[in-house]
Amino acid sequence: MKKLTTAGLLLALAVGLSACGGGEKPSSAPADQNQSQSQNQSATTSGGGGDEAKKVMEGKCISCHGQNMEGGAGPELQKVGARLSKDEIAKVIKEGRPGTAMPGGLLNDEETEKVASYLAEQK
Numbered sequence: 001m002k003k004l005t006t007a008g009l010l011l012a013l014a015v016g017l018s019a020c021g022g023g024e025k026p027s028s029a030p031a032d033q034n035q036s037q038s039q040n041q042s043a044t045t046s047g048g049g050g051d052e053a054k055k056v057m058e059g060k061c062i063s064c065h066g067q068n069m070e071g072g073a074g075p076e077l078q079k080v081g082a083r084l085s086k087d088e089i090a091k092v093i094k095e096g097r098p099g100t101a102m103p104g105g106l107l108n109d110e111e112t113e114k115v116a117s118y119l120a121e122q123k
Contacts, residue, residue: 053118056111064101069122073101079122086120 057069064074071077080089093112096104107115 050118050121053114056107056115057118060106060111061115077119077122081120082123084120086116089119090116 057065061069061074061077064072065077066072069077084092090112092102092104093107093116094104096102
């Protein structure tokens with residue numbers, strides 16, 4: 001029983017630490033090319049407001065949701081706007097999702113607004 005409890009605590013710690021993200025920018029050249037292409041695409045689809053949201057997401061969201069928001073440890077977010085409104089997305093960002101690895105409070109209010117607006121457009 002003690003081994004099971006220890007394993008559970010270690011698993012919870014690993015999930016919690018991975019959800020925090022490093023906030024570091026990847027240094028590989030192909031990722032930079034993909035970033036430029038993604039930012040250009042964002043600028044045409046969201047009037048440029050997506051650029052700032054993408055930068056925030058690259059620093060704090062990709063560790064769980066994937067480089068292109070295709071999913072990973074967390075769900076895919078490529079078409080989250082088809083499922084959730086901007087306000088619902090902002091609530092998840094602020095409060096997290098109970099029963100999942102999604103923590104709340106990783107973004108400040110300004111970042112939350114930008115990311116929620118951008119993701120709500122992804123349909």
